Amino acid sequence: MNKAIFKQSNGMYAINIVSACGVFTPKQFAGLGQATLKCDVYRLKLTTRQTVVAVLNEENLAKLETRLLALGLSVSPYGGTVRAVKACAGNAALCQRALGDALDLGIALQEKYLGWELNKDVKIAVAGCSRGCTDPLCADFGVIARSRDSFDVYIGGRGSTRKPLHGQLLAENLSTVGVFQLLEHVLDTYSNLAHPKERLASTVARLGVRAFAPPEGTFTSRNEQLDDEFLAFISKEGEA
Amino acid sequence: MTGTIRSSAMVDLDAMLKPLQNICIECDHFHSGDCKPATCMIGFASRSLKFALQKGILDIPGASGHIPRSDMKHYFVENIIPALAETCLQCRECRDSHSPDCVISVTRFCLENTILEKNIEYPGSLFMYLAMVKEQDPEIAQILAGEIKRKKNKGRECLESNGHCKESGRAWPCGYTHTITPHTGH
Numbered sequence: 001m002n003k004a005i006f007k008q009s010n011g012m013y014a015i016n017i018v019s020a021c022g023v024f025t026p027k028q029f030a031g032l033g034q035a036t037l038k039c040d041v042y043r044l045k046l047t048t049r050q051t052v053v054a055v056l057n058e059e060n061l062a063k064l065e066t067r068l069l070a071l072g073l074s075v076s077p078y079g080g081t082v083r084a085v086k087a088c089a090g091n092a093a094l095c096q097r098a099l100g101d102a103l104d105l106g107i108a109l110q111e112k113y114l115g116w117e118l119n120k121d122v123k124i125a126v127a128g129c130s131r132g133c134t135d136p137l138c139a140d141f142g143v144i145a146r147s148r149d150s151f152d153v154y155i156g157g158r159g160s161t162r163k164p165l166h167g168q169l170l171a172e173n174l175s176t177v178g179v180f181q182l183l184e185h186v187l188d189t190y191s192n193l194a195h196p197k198e199r200l201a202s203t204v205a206r207l208g209v210r211a212f213a214p215p216e217g218t219f220t221s222r223n224e225q226l227d228d229e230f231l232a233f234i235s236k237e238g239e240a
Numbered sequence: 241m242t243g244t245i246r247s248s249a250m251v252d253l254d255a256m257l258k259p260l261q262n263i264c265i266e267c268d269h270f271h272s273g274d275c276k277p278a279t280c281m282i283g284f285a286s287r288s289l290k291f292a293l294q295k296g297i298l299d300i301p302g303a304s305g306h307i308p309r310s311d312m313k314h315y316f317v318e319n320i321i322p323a324l325a326e327t328c329l330q331c332r333e334c335r336d337s338h339s340p341d342c343v344i345s346v347t348r349f350c351l352e353n354t355i356l357e358k359n360i361e362y363p364g365s366l367f368m369y370l371a372m373v374k375e376q377d378p379e380i381a382q383i384l385a386g387e388i389k390r391k392k393n394k395g396r397e398c399l400e401s402n403g404h405c406k407e408s409g410r411a412w413p414c415g416y417t418h419t420i421t422p423h424t425g426h
Contacts, residue, residue, distance in 0.1 A: 096250075099299060130339070146299065146301060146339070147297060147299045147300075147301055148297065150301060173301055226295075226300070226301065226302075227301065227302045230288075230291055230300055230302070230303060230306070231306065233287060233290075233291045233294075234277060234278045234284060234287045234288070234291070234306065235277075235278045236277075236287075238275070238277075239264065239270070239271065239275050239277075240260070240264055240275065240277040240280065240282060240283035240284075240286035240287055
């Protein structure tokens with residue numbers, strides 16, 4: 001797996017640092033500050049993927065990387081891999097608008113899939129509501145919470161390039177477990193069907209979103225159960 | 241840290257239930273054994289609110305698809321308006337992120353069916369909603385706007401008083417816009 005370390009125009013190197021979907025503990029944040037001072041980091045920059053780029057001289061790269069690992073941070077993978085997951089602050093403790101635990105799901109997805117090697121880079125974004133602060137419709141695999149432990153999944157989005165695309169709805173009302181199962185299914189299908197170096201968005205555009213749909217009945221929607229419960233509640237005998 | 245995902249605790253669903261119960265009391269089927277909430281607009285709305293309260297949720301995925309369309313009972317505008325006004329007050333004005341399965345939206349949809357010719361695709365903002373009601377029925381829009389204003393003024397009473405709010409039990413200002421009984425002192 002390639003690491004995201006790139007030579008810059010000024011001859012220095014940029015190293016892309018990944019935390020838990022952009023969340024740092026104060027200890028990690030202070031530790032990162034100290035590490036960058038010790039390693040003579042020239043500048044730090046926040047990225048659109050909620051990572052931090054540090055620019056420093058080549059001879060200090062290894063030293064900084066060792067310090068990052070000690071802080072529970074890592075260097076972003078690069079190339080055909082699952083990249084750092086973008087997740088909004090939607091969870092029970094933070095954003096009041098959140099419909100579901102997006103941040104927790106994003107962190108869990110990143111812990112499991114970051115660095116998985118694939119045909120091309122795969123970008124995942126998770127949002128706690130349809131406001132979509134993390135642009136889930138512009139991700140290869142976008143997840144939007146619709147209520148507690150209920151998520152809609154869009155695939156085939158692409159935010160950049162001259163031809164940006166919005167993802168298409170692949171599945172609705174999935175539980176957290178269902179999101180993991182679906183992601184694995186999508187990545188497997190992508191690995192099998194994609195042309196060399198073809199991005200997921202292009203594969204979806206070429207074959208259609210249904211090519212990525214799991215076989216009928218693969219996932220039990222949490223909300224099918226809720227729906228049954230709701231209908232039973234509505235239909236109960238007696239006064240309203 | 242503690243907190244909650246968007247839940248029924250964020251709005252006063254009880255305040256929405258009370259005017260619905262007032263409608264039920266005046267219904268011919270009330271306590272007659274013929275009351276079938278699943279096929280009645282008001283019954284469906286009430287049960288939806290109770291379900292949301294019981295589950296602690298604000299969104300019931302799929303609920304809007306189950307709203308009964310065949311309820312042909314006659315409803316009096318003056319009975320419906322207080323309930324419709326309360327849905328307007330409780331609405332979080334989510335604008336582009338409005339969900340039709342939000343229990344406030346489900347209730348509003350049911351109430352609209354009883355007095356308006358057609359449902360209004362909620363624009364996510366109270367102001368725009370009133371303008372759309374006015375397009376269909378200027379008289380209903382005027383009564384509704386008046387009722388919303390009246391309810392808001394009652395709520396203001398709470399904010400201007402000292403001590404504890406008798407309705408919510410919270411310390412002043414309780415922040416609620418109370419709907420059923422005016423604050424008569426704290």
